[in-house]
Amino acid sequence: MNGNELTERLLSGDRRALARVISKIEDEDPQTPDIISELYQHTGAALSVGFTGPPGAGKSSIIAKLIELFREEDKKVGVVSVDPSSPFTKGAILGDRIRLVDHFLDKNVFIRSMGNRGHLGGLAGGSRLAGLAMEAYGTDVVIYETMGVGQGEVEVASAADTVVLCLQPGAGDAVQALKAGVMEIADIFCINKSDHPQANEAKAEVRSTLEIGHELDPDAPMPSIIMTRGDTGEGIEELKEKIEEHRASLEKSGELEKRQRASQREFVVSWAANKMQNKVQERLQRGDTKIMERVYKRELDPISASEKIFEEI
């Protein structure tokens, strides 16, 4: 199947074509740019939500419940889930995925895990392209789920229009999130496991941290804090409402356009940086190792070496 056929099938709602397109994106197939160029005009209307937070906070079960609610409204949902790449993790730790298994059988729900292939910048880029492919396929909602609190992962979530940060009580999550710099990207906070004895404490902790941030920037809207239970579904309806309200307020204020422009710009910048990275890597692999020999012998410093290769390319 060539790229054209594939995109046509995807646009007509062929699930397998979507799966193949995302695999091509993940494998950095040379057809990717052409495919995206075909699909791009059919994107832009979906509700996009990023979920982030430390592992164990229950993001997957919240997302599973949220999908149920969107499905009740007959909306098509796509999920791009980003796991850090590890030879150990590949297929080994699937606990969180199991909760999503019901939806794997629903053909109006498309769930896809993306490995952290390629290099750092590639993580956000690849998952964004996968999201675009889902939109072109016809999903009304695209959810980006990221595990962990590293910056590469944060970028994935923060490219979405609305970012939900999930924390669990009693794990010092708020302080960790603060340290990792993810608190300021969240539009909505979700304290999961609201039946936990320290749930209210966690809420108070988040609130007081947000208030410090709010003092620094009084014009920024105060994010909502929602208490949820991924296991029973409690609070998820409220979470969904807040997500939709947030989206509506972004549209109204013009902030949505600003965010989307910033996210597109970010993509354009990192795609070019990735390309340069690949080109340098290629050159160094192609036996052009004399220059690295000089670096190793300390005759040439690595910045000068890099500048030289950059100029040559």
Add this chain to the structure above:
Amino acid sequence: MNGNELTERLLSGDRRALARVISKIEDEDPQTPDIISELYQHTGAALSVGFTGPPGAGKSSIIAKLIELFREEDKKVGVVSVDPSSPFTKGAILGDRIRLVDHFLDKNVFIRSMGNRGHLGGLAGGSRLAGLAMEAYGTDVVIYETMGVGQGEVEVASAADTVVLCLQPGAGDAVQALKAGVMEIADIFCINKSDHPQANEAKAEVRSTLEIGHELDPDAPMPSIIMTRGDTGEGIEELKEKIEEHRASLEKSGELEKRQRASQREFVVSWAANKMQNKVQERLQRGDTKIMERVYKRELDPISASEKIFEEI
């Protein structure tokens, strides 16, 4: 003071010159390439150790004790500590730093926190350059401390010759580290808070995980697992021995050269990628926004836009 004067002073052991050089590196000062080109020939002999692991595992107190041991041998020690960038964290959360305060007064110990300035690739790059400056200044040991388990942070630690992964018992750290893909970069595991009731359990958990990895790659050496107590210093001597043994075995096997070459190569590649990123960003800021306008209107897809700008540069 110009760049030349500054590097001369640094090479003669002037502490303030070192501090200023690192600030220039952090600020991406245009003098940086020249400074590094002067300093680079004076580097390459130091023992370099990366410490990573989740916040709260006690890395800083272990490092503080380790510095004591190196100081007893009259070795000069440099520490590059990487905190994720956050408007909240800047100067706000310094708990971990306090434990290092004794060493701040010792002029043979140079501790420096690096913010996550610039972009992703820049985190590993900047801290590596700071480490080079410390080596040129005359430190015998350079320790890279990273907080968190994100990939950007992992890169910082993994560029060191020996990587120590610190975990604490009872926090599910092993599973988290596994998920985050940091287990396979560690040469030495350090289970801190060895007096914790679940310390042995944590050790067993790490061991069994390592054994799975070992089966996949039987040629890889099995990392040591050391039990430590940052508060009393228990086990830190053993940790230091293992670090030195690891370095010696790397030298003997030729692996040290391989690692250092790989790390230099990684630096050269990301420096070029960063440069491209900055150039694209500049171009987009310089009012060259027509192309982004077309992306926003979905007339042009972001990959094509990026390729176009790349070609122009």
